[in-house]
Amino acid sequence: MRDTALEEDEESWYHANSTPMMSRMLPLLTWNQAEKWTELLDNFKPADARIWIPCLIVHGPRAFALTVTDESMYNPAAPRSFASGDYIYVDPDAGISHESIIVVKRDNGNLVFRQLIVEPDGKALFKAINPDWPEAPFEARRETEICGVVIGKTLP
Secondary structure, three states: OOOOHHHHOHHHHHHOOOOHHHOEEEEEOOHHHHHOHHHHHHHOOHHHOOEEEEEOOOOOOOOEEEEOOOOOOOOOOOOOOOOOOOEEEEEOOOOOOOOOEEEEEOOOOOEEEEEEEEOOOOOEEEEOOOOOOOOOOEEOOOOOEEEEEEEEEEOO
16 A cells, blocks of 8 residues: 555656556546446456556556546646546555545545645545636545545556
């Protein structure tokens, strides 16, 4: 369990330039499939994925990829930015910490990916990194389900 890939080398984090020993093909899931990934995993067949993409970042056995579908996490001035159409690598087994980028299930059941902010009082918020995004940060609740940590991205 690790989330240091985000902190170590920004270039390798963004473009997954790592050693081939870490290579593995990850299924590119739809966001609907990702909502039920833990349920689908046992019966998941290779044909169930839209496509399979290589991931050269160390990850757990349940890792998968998603396509970014909006600009909520796009901020070219930020150290990490995700444009619509990028592929993100999501690892349900990675450790979570302050400022991790995570995929989280909202109260309405929909998945989003946001940055986790842990305030000094321990309150956890999920916020978009796009400063122009209209949605306010939302607070983690006891029942909030975190589906995984974004450990990297690649371009299609």
